[in-house]
Amino acid sequence: MVVLLDCSERLTKYNYKNYKKLTTPARLTKLQSIEFNKDKLNLYAPVNLAIVGRYLILLDSKSEEMLKIIELNTNKLLKSFGHKGQGPEEFISISQIIPDRKEKNSFWIYDIFTRNLKKFNIRSILNDNFYPEKVIRISSEKNGVPARLAFSSENEIFGVGFFLKHRLSIYDTNGNFIKGIAQLPFITKDERFKTQHSQGYIGNFIIKEASGEIYIATRYGSIIEKYDMDGNLISTLYGPELFYPEYDIVPAGQSYTITYNNKTRFGYIDIQYNERKNKLYLLYSGKYKLNQKNQEKTKANFGKIIFVLDNNDTVLEQLELDKEIFRMIVSEDGSLIYGLTGTEILIFPINNGPKNILDNKNFAYSRRW
Secondary structure (H helix, E strand, O other), X not given: OOOOEEHHHHEEEEOOOOEEEOOOOOOEEEEOOEEEOHHHHOOOOEEEEEEEOOEEEEEEOOOOOXXXXXXXXXXXXXXXXOOEOOXXXXXXXXXXXXXXXXXXXXEEEEXXXXXXXXXXXXXXXXXXXXXXXXXXXXXXXXXXXXXXXXXXXXOOEEEEEEEOOEEEEEEOOOOOEEEXXXXXXXXXXXXXXXXXXXXXXXXXXXXXXXXXEEEEEOOOOOEEEEEEOOOOEEEEEEOOOOXXXXXXXXXXXXXXXXXXXXXXXOOEEEEEEEOOOOEEEEEEOOOEOEOOOOOOEOOOOOEEEEEEEOOOOOEEEEEEEEEEEOEEEEOOOOOEEEEEOOOOEEEEEHHHOOHHHHHOOOEEEOOOX
């Protein structure tokens, strides 16, 4: 017999404070998508991406060579690498592509299965050298497993993941655990399930170096947690509605895992920060995982609403996309949003974007609007 553990029975209160509602702005902008030429890129299942200098680094999870180097000026595929395996140039389960903060042609790949963070140089890859320049093994013995990582300007590595005691973990440049900061946003009566609750409150995050702030976007709730670099909760942003993560904890072999229930909703499925514009971009879903009428699964992990926030956490603009995406990246100059649909790479020019993109023969317009 499977016993469902309702999280609402376990949680006595939340650690959130200083609530601030993200109100709907007067300015609503509809964005029309431009699609990469799929025939030339040979895409199967693009699931992650990053901009590194003049290049787009794409993760195609079902391709034999999972990582693609695409030149932004021409949108041409230059090189593919990254087979399945545990060798230096191989990967099991890539969680993230992280541009290097100091070297414009370098980037990191985080493999959550092996917890190896590998550094690569684009010029070396283009010369058929696929070996990483550096490998950092992220420690998980003391505090659980990080799912998402980010570098600070001090070269410390911050992580959000499946932790037992804290919301954020900090690691040194060798991957050694330094300390945990920020309280978990929930309080539970049963200590056994802290790891599962951490999974329920998982989310992407960014670091604003200039202001020394960290923003965590809750995937299953309409909440953005804002911390200082010491882990003190500054404020809890929410909207356009307020809902918290809802899920069940069920047995899975000798352990436990979370599963969706009829109250599970997806909130902020991605978050990006553009330093040049000093703006925060929040990709919002708001949809229930299970259809409320027939209980069939929906594409709740996709959204087409992006809230744009200024430095004071005020919503400046609401962007409405013509196609739903589950992952996004903002160009360095803030003129383009790149989005993934699971089968396509889309470009959304903001405020008409660069004029030359619209004439590029490597693109084809989406005609849905």
